[in-house]
Amino acid sequence: MTRVVFLLVPQVHLLDLAGPAQVFSTAADLGLDYRTEYVADREDVPTAQGLPLRAGTEWPDLESGDLVLVPGWRSPKTAGGPRLTDAQVAQVQAHHARGGTVGSVCSGAFALGQAGLLDGRRCTTHHSLQDELARRFPAATVERDRLFTTDGRVVTSAGIASGIDLALHLVAVRHGPAAAAQIAREMVVYARRGGDAAQDSAMLRHRSHLSDAVHRVQDLIDVRFAEPLRLADLASAAGVSERTLTRRFTESTGLTPLRYQSVLRLERAEHLIAQGSPVESAARAVGFGDARMLRRLRSARFQS
Structure with a gap:
């Protein structure tokens, strides 16, 4: 079984979370062995869209084949934006050190930067946040106008709908493009996009x-x-x-x-x-x- 753990911070964007979660949930419905879990610092998590969420506060025991994914939140440009707690940073760092994959959607890249996982790596985020990401984490290489990047078991995406593209890519890597295409069809995704696709059409x-x-x-x-x-x-x-x-x-x-x-x-x-x-x-x-x-x-x- 592959666990996909979504790490939620206050003011999380619903689509940053729901898009990838739907991909892995649909994968499970189609017979692939995925289990989605949600963790946060507190059980009640406010969202940017006003719909409250409920998450667990205890981390599951993770293995190297599992994935930790940080969805984005309302702009980190304002007042520095939310930050992971020291305990959350330690969990993310430890998972990656054990050989696990960590990823982000949109401004979730700032959380990976806080954990030191962007240093010396290629990454991306929403086009409106790229300059800020590069300023805050000068040791990272911020790739512009890309849907997602993968570098050393660190995966980042541009945000919002591109989280779906990233999740489909991860499924394709593990189970082949046919499985990802089947999930995309079930989700009525018009076209699967590669990481080097532009962020707009x-x-x-x-x-x-x-x-x-x-x-x-x-x-x-x-x-x-x-x-x-x-x-x-x-x-x-x-x-x-x-x-x-x-x-x-x-x-x-x-x-x-x-x-x-x-x-x-x-x-x-x-x-x-x-x-x-x-x-x-x-x-x-x-x-x-x-x-x-x-x-x-x-x-x-x-x-x-």
């Missing part, structure tokens, strides 16, 4: 503007990016002229509608190629007539 990266018309056009392109799309049809959907759409779209996203569609196609093609699809098949799947355009876009991306 093109569909989100260009959505920080306030133009309703441009958002409507992006909604349309997001769904039909693999199809030929006429500028006139996009402008009609937005209720503006073609010239106005092009101007507003460029002002809002930095891209023309056609370029935005190409970015989506390229990102999806890269995912398909990473999953083993030949370049030619990936090109056809995302709407390129042949692989030449895809190769040119990939080459330009790698050179930029």
Whole structure:
């Protein structure tokens, strides 16, 4: 049996905890021998979302094959953030020293840093906390724009939904990618992402503007990016002229509608190629007539 012990601190984020916990719980439902347990300094644990949790205060006897995972909490930038107690630090350090794996989701990386486990190792956290993590723990190598990292039985993830990706990765390492894929399907996870995937997608990266018309056009392109799309049809959907759409779209996203569609196609093609699809098949799947355009876009991306 593999124990997965979640170490909870006050103001823990529910999804940082619930995502990985669901992965290992689903793994157990599918016949893999996992047991999830929850420990904290006190039985009652307040969460950042206001729903109180109940945890044990006694640590189980852990073996080298077990996992200790620290979910993130509300920003550690404020008043230094929560810290592990001396007893909790000792438990985390001892587990790793015995050959066990320790991990974090989001700001949980600060707890691993407090325990001295990030020194000389690669790690990551939520993109909004990376500078602070690097400042507090200068002996660590903070890798930016990654979903998760693994280094010397220390695993860290970017946070929130990426905790699911990290947990699926750990299952795949122990039981193979087929088991992880089965769990992902049960959880209705759209796609398993590798650790080197970016923390945001093109569909989100260009959505920080306030133009309703441009958002409507992006909604349309997001769904039909693999199809030929006429500028006139996009402008009609937005209720503006073609010239106005092009101007507003460029002002809002930095891209023309056609370029935005190409970015989506390229990102999806890269995912398909990473999953083993030949370049030619990936090109056809995302709407390129042949692989030449895809190769040119990939080459330009790698050179930029």
